[in-house]
Amino acid sequence: MDPLSAFFLGVLDGLTEGLLFALVAIGFTLSYGILRIVNLTHGEFYMIGAVMTWVLYEAAKNPLYSLIIAPLFSAFLAVIIERTVLSRIKYAPEPTIIATAGLLYIIQQSTLMVIGPYSRSVPPPLSTVISTPWFGYSSYKIAVALASIMIAATLWIFLKRTNLGLRMRCVQQDAELAKNFGINVRKIYSLGFGLSAALAAAAGVLIVPIRQAHYLMGFDALLMSLLAVTIGGMGSLRGTFLASVMIGLFGGIVAVFTSPTTSRILSIMLVVVVVIFKPHGILECVKK
Amino acid sequence: MGTIGAFIFGGAAGYLAGNMRPISETQKVGEKSPIKIGFQVHRTGIGADYGYWYERTAKAAVSLINERGGIDGRPVQLIIEDDGTDPQRGGQVVQKLATEHNVDFIIGALFSNVVLASGPVAGELKKPYFAVSEGTHVPLGMLNRWCFQPGITDVPGQISAVSKWIFENLGRRLAIIYPDYAFGYDHRDWLSKAAEKEEAVIVEKIPIPPAETSFTKYFSKIPQNVDVIYHVMVGPSILTFMRELGEYLGSRRPELFGFIDSLEGIPLSSPGLEYLEGTYFWEGFPRYLEGYDTPYNRYYRERVGVNEEGAAVEDPKKVSTFSHMFSTWETLFVIKEAVEQSGYQRPTLEDYKLFIATLEGMEWFNEGINHPQGSKRFDGKTHQAFGQQFISMVKNSRLVTIHRTRIEDSYYENENDYTKMSL
Numbered sequence: 001m002d003p004l005s006a007f008f009l010g011v012l013d014g015l016t017e018g019l020l021f022a023l024v025a026i027g028f029t030l031s032y033g034i035l036r037i038v039n040l041t042h043g044e045f046y047m048i049g050a051v052m053t054w055v056l057y058e059a060a061k062n063p064l065y066s067l068i069i070a071p072l073f074s075a076f077l078a079v080i081i082e083r084t085v086l087s088r089i090k091y092a093p094e095p096t097i098i099a100t101a102g103l104l105y106i107i108q109q110s111t112l113m114v115i116g117p118y119s120r121s122v123p124p125p126l127s128t129v130i131s132t133p134w135f136g137y138s139s140y141k142i143a144v145a146l147a148s149i150m151i152a153a154t155l156w157i158f159l160k161r162t163n164l165g166l167r168m169r170c171v172q173q174d175a176e177l178a179k180n181f182g183i184n185v186r187k188i189y190s191l192g193f194g195l196s197a198a199l200a201a202a203a204g205v206l207i208v209p210i211r212q213a214h215y216l217m218g219f220d221a222l223l224m225s226l227l228a229v230t231i232g233g234m235g236s237l238r239g240t241f242l243a244s245v246m247i248g249l250f251g252g253i254v255a256v257f258t259s260p261t262t263s264r265i266l267s268i269m270l271v272v273v274v275v276i277f278k279p280h281g282i283l284e285c286v287k288k
Numbered sequence: 289m290g291t292i293g294a295f296i297f298g299g300a301a302g303y304l305a306g307n308m309r310p311i312s313e314t315q316k317v318g319e320k321s322p323i324k325i326g327f328q329v330h331r332t333g334i335g336a337d338y339g340y341w342y343e344r345t346a347k348a349a350v351s352l353i354n355e356r357g358g359i360d361g362r363p364v365q366l367i368i369e370d371d372g373t374d375p376q377r378g379g380q381v382v383q384k385l386a387t388e389h390n391v392d393f394i395i396g397a398l399f400s401n402v403v404l405a406s407g408p409v410a411g412e413l414k415k416p417y418f419a420v421s422e423g424t425h426v427p428l429g430m431l432n433r434w435c436f437q438p439g440i441t442d443v444p445g446q447i448s449a450v451s452k453w454i455f456e457n458l459g460r461r462l463a464i465i466y467p468d469y470a471f472g473y474d475h476r477d478w479l480s481k482a483a484e485k486e487e488a489v490i491v492e493k494i495p496i497p498p499a500e501t502s503f504t505k506y507f508s509k510i511p512q513n514v515d516v517i518y519h520v521m522v523g524p525s526i527l528t529f530m531r532e533l534g535e536y537l538g539s540r541r542p543e544l545f546g547f548i549d550s551l552e553g554i555p556l557s558s559p560g561l562e563y564l565e566g567t568y569f570w571e572g573f574p575r576y577l578e579g580y581d582t583p584y585n586r587y588y589r590e591r592v593g594v595n596e597e598g599a600a601v602e603d604p605k606k607v608s609t610f611s612h613m614f615s616t617w618e619t620l621f622v623i624k625e626a627v628e629q630s631g632y633q634r635p636t637l638e639d640y641k642l643f644i645a646t647l648e649g650m651e652w653f654n655e656g657i658n659h660p661q662g663s664k665r666f667d668g669k670t671h672q673a674f675g676q677q678f679i680s681m682v683k684n685s686r687l688v689t690i691h692r693t694r695i696e697d698s699y700y701e702n703e704n705d706y707t708k709m710s711l
Contacts, residue, residue, distance in 0.1 A: 001508050013504050109332075117336030118606070119524045123559035129535050135508070136538035210531075211501055214524040216334065220501055255505040261468070261497065263505075 003257075005134035010253035012137060018248015019145040020203060024221045025228035025244045026152060026237050027199030033172045033235030034192035037091050040100040041081065042225060043218030044107040045074045045197040049204025050213035051111055054120035063122050063209065070205050071198035078197030079190045087189070104218070111215040124209035144206045151202055152241055155195075159237070168192055172235065227267065231274045233281020243282065322365040323358070325350075325623065326385030326394040327616075328406065333373030334499060334523050335399050337553045341609045342398065342420065342616050343368060348592045349617040352657075359624045360632075367391055375405035382406045386413040392635050393623055395420060395616060396435075399522075400471040407431035414637060414711070416644065418623065420615040422446065422572075424474045427672035429704035433711060436647065436671040438622040438664070439615035440572065443474040445698035446547075449677040450570050451482035453691060458543040458568070459515020460488035465506070465533075467522050468495035475520050475547070498523040507536040520547035531560035544568065548575070548611045548680075548687075555599070555607050556685045564682045571678040571687065572611035573661045574598075579678060579689035580662075588617065588660035597686075614661045621658035626650065641711055648707055665695055669705040674698040 001009070028042045052070040057063050081103060089095040124140040159165035170178040171188045179185045200221065204213075211217070227247055232239030247267055254263035274282060327346055330339030350366045358364055367389050371378040378397055385391045386409075393416045397403050400423030407425060410417030411432035419426050419437045424444060426437040441449075454462075464479055466472035476493055483490050494509045500523070510517060517537075521529045530550060534541075544567035551569065554561075574580045575598030577589065592608075593601045600606035626632070630646035632639045648668035655663040664673040676695055680687040 001512070006508050009508050010505065013502075017502060112332060112336070116606075117332070117340055118553065119337070119527055121527055121558060127559070129538060131538050135504075136535045137504070138532075138535045211528050212525060215336075216524060217501070220499075252505060256508045259509075260500070260505050261495075 001134055001256075005132070006256045007253065008132075009135055009137075010256035011249065012142075012252075014249040014252020014255075015245065016141045016145040016248075017252060018245040019148040020207060021221065021224040021228065021248065022241045022244035023148050023151055023203035023206075024200045025225040025232070025240045026155065027196040027203075028222075028225035029229045029232065029235055029237060029240040030199070031193050031196035032229065033237070034168060034196075035082075035086070035091055035189050036093075036175075037086065037096045038093070038100070039193075039196070040097060040222065041103045041107065042196070042200055043220070043222030044104055045078065045200035045218075046204040046221040047111065047213070047215065047218035048074050048077070048107070049201030050208040050211070050217060051115060051120070051204075051215070052201070053205045053208040054122055054213045055115070057122040063125065063205070066205050067202065071201040074201035075194035075198040079194045082190050082193040086193070087186070091189075104222075108215055108218065115213075115215065117215065119212035119214040120208075121212045122209050138210060141210055144210065147206055148203070151199070155199070156237070164191070227271050229281075230271050231282055233283055236281055236283055239281045239283040320358070320362045322363045323360075323393075323627065324365045324367055324389060324391040325620070326382075326389060326391035327366050327368045328371050328378060328381045328385065328394060328396050328402075329368055330373040330398060330402075331368075331370035333371075335373035335397075335402075337524075338398050338609045338612065339370075339373070341553075341613045345592050345613040346395065346616040346620060349620040352591055353620065353624055360628050364620075371397060371402055371406075373397075373399050373402060375401045378402035378406040379409045382409040382415070382417065383413065386410070386415045390635065391415070392632075393418065395619055395623075397421060398612065398615075400425060400474070401469055404430065404470060407435045410434050414640065415635075416640065418619045420612075420619055421471075422474075422612075423471055424478075425470070427667075427670040427702060427704060429670075429706065433644065433671075433706040433709040436622075438647070438653065438666055438671070438673045439617075439619035440612065440673070441664075441675050441677065441698050442672055443471070444478045444700050444702075445672070445674050446570060446572070446677055447475070447478040447482055448700045449693040449697040450679055451479060452486060452697075453679060453693075454516060454518070454545050454568075455483070455486045455488045458545055460486070461513065461515045462488060462490050463492040463494065463510050463514045463517050464490055465494045465496060465510075465517065465519040465521065467498045467520070469498060471522065472498075472520065475518075479518060496521065496529075501525045501528065503529050503532040504536055507533060510536075514542050516543045516545055517541075518545050519550050521550040526550055526552070527554050527558060527560075530554070530564070531558075534560060534563035537563070546570070548572070552609045552611060553607050555605065556682065556687065561685075565685070567682055568690075569680050569682070569687060571680050571689070573614050574678050574680060574689050575607070575610045575687050576689075579680060579687065580692070582655075582660070584655065584657050584660040587657055588614070592617070618653070618659050618661065618664075622647070622650075622653060625653070625658070637711070644711060663695065667702075669707055670702050671706055672702075 031039045049070040053066040056066040126140040128139040129136040167183050228244040232243030251263045350364050369381045371381045396419045400421050403419045403421045404425050411434045417435045422443050426435050466475045547570045577596040598610045626647040630642040632643040653659045653664045662676045664675040666673045677693045679691040680689045
């Protein structure tokens with residue numbers, strides 16, 4: 001493959017990858033922003049979205065139902081977790097990490113027991129392959145990237161333009177002050193955590209026609225989210241979204257010219273550099 | 289308790305224990321104490337789909353053995369432990385099976401990295417360990433005299449059997465895509481050796497980590513001018529791998545020859561696999577019954593609960609790992625044959641010496657209910673078995689066997705000799 005077409009493939013693949021994981025990552029950063037917790041269960045909500053898509057497809061032969069049902073189910077599960085576990089340990093950082101790590105395994109192993117170790121897939125709603133003179137690319141992947149932008153934009157409008165969004169942002173900035181202004185912080189915590197899980201599940205629903213639903217798939221999503229929020233800034237939606245796209249693009253381009261393993265190593269090194277020079281994320285100066 | 293008291297108590301206890309022992313042994317013999325076989329299985333982790341079928345096959349074999357009077361008249365008890373498809377846990381599982389459960393034999397793992405970590409522990413604990421992998425660690429002498437692989441042909445054997453067919457029928461310029469760990473390196477190295485002999489060229493070698501989830505970026509390394517893409521992939525994302533390969537290649541694909549590992553456990557009717565029509569696969573034991581329709585194969589399928597399409601009888605969507613899982617069945621019967629011929633009784637060094645010497649002296653495992661995949665020649669020096677291999681073509685979303693290799697096609701030069709090692 002000549003360098004120009006390799007570059008084109010790297011950009012295309014990296015961009016779609018980055019945009020898709022941006023959905024998972026902004027969910028992760030949302031729960032950090034509002035509840036101030038590092039939620040290691042986050043990748044499992046993504047897995048639940050994917051697995052439910054397969055289950056619902058098997059039952060109803062229509063993957064579109066799951067775009068509504070799976071995020072709602074994940075949100076419901078998240079609210080239960082938030083009420084029964086996280087609120088009881090008062091969102092303290094260390095216990096939360098341990099509790100969410102435990103929940104990660106509980107959700108993962110329960111899924112293994114229910115659906116088994118198989119990788120499950122559903123047919124993509126768009127099966128056209130876009131052919132270039134050098135390579136073919138799935139049209140559904142591009143549709144997923146566009147859907148990801150739309151969902152992120154809707155979230156942005158919700159947070160900026162609605163009353164509930166405003167209350168969420170208040171709690172994000174100062175929970176104590178928000179409480180004094182009569183905002184039901186408890187409710188916002190539940191809603192924020194539920195919304196964060198719903199975003200991860202939505203990404204899971206979108207991805208299952210191109211990847212496979214498998215009980216271990218949450219790890220990768222969690223790792224990508226951690227990388228993105230570290231570069232983008234914990235709690236910064238804009239920064240996280242931008243960082244996800246950057247990591248995707250960087251990874252894609254480096255991968256086609258060197259090797260995907262080198263690209264992964266370099267991505268992690270990039271995170272280390274950001275942590276050293278911009279410990280609060282790449283948009284730190286913009287915030288100031 | 290004073291010294292005298294301790295003496296009296298200790299003496300009484302010792303007397304009782306001394307008198308109890310023969311009674312309990314008599315009882316055991318009367319009940320025919322079981323032969324305990326430890327089974328280190330990938331119940332979780334990236335090999336879990338294989339693990340499920342390996343466990344199902346092993347249980348079916350044990351139930352058949354017990355129905356037919358057990359091993360040497362003793363019932364077989366299978367003790368199963370999950371290794372998480374993880375090398376470190378693999379070693380711990382061998383330790384646990386040997387010391388806590390005090391099993392007689394251990395049937396080991398499929399994933400070669402787990403085998404590589406488990407074999408040395410088995411050697412240290414002096415417990416016969418039977419790999420059901422295809423890796424080269426057993427035959428090439430990387431492990432020890434306590435490790436065997438009598439149930440399945442290893443990768444060099446498989447490649448020796450099919451590579452000539454690939455070069456002669458599909459082309460001599462190849463790109464190889466393989467998993468980036470021990471098992472993949474076996475494919476890379478042995479295909480390269482075979483290519484050198486047959487004047488073929490491996491133009492590009494593309495390793496992919498087995499836990500990878502996205503593959504298109506790797507395919508940009510496939511050169512335009514190859515005749516054949518040789519692919520072998522493992523891990524939970526193999527369907528994505530196969531689909532993305534199809535999307536990437538579009539209509540300009542070269543010939544494709546894959547090891548069925550790239551598609552093991554996956555229905556051929558899965559969306560996105562239509563492009564595989566007319567491509568070729570190695571199979572260890574054909575997924576569809578018609579690929580090797582023998583009464584033994586039919587009986588084996590019935591006992592394990594696999595239909596004629598290679599899927600679970602209770603759910604046709606659950607496709608089995610048919611090309612590999614027979615290894616657990618056949619290994620259990622090898623243990624039975626070797627125990628009965630050697631007169632092995634209990635896990636002592638003397639009995640193990642008898643058992644190992646008998647097994648090393650065996651040369652043929654004949655096709656039958658015990659060996660449904662076909663007869664195998666066993667090499668006592670390398671502890672490795674060799675059997676026939678199958679080449680299948682995808683036609684109408686089914687695998688149709690078009691070529692069956694002879695057992696001797698799998699032979700390759702190997703200087704290793706475990707019999708020189710002391711026990």
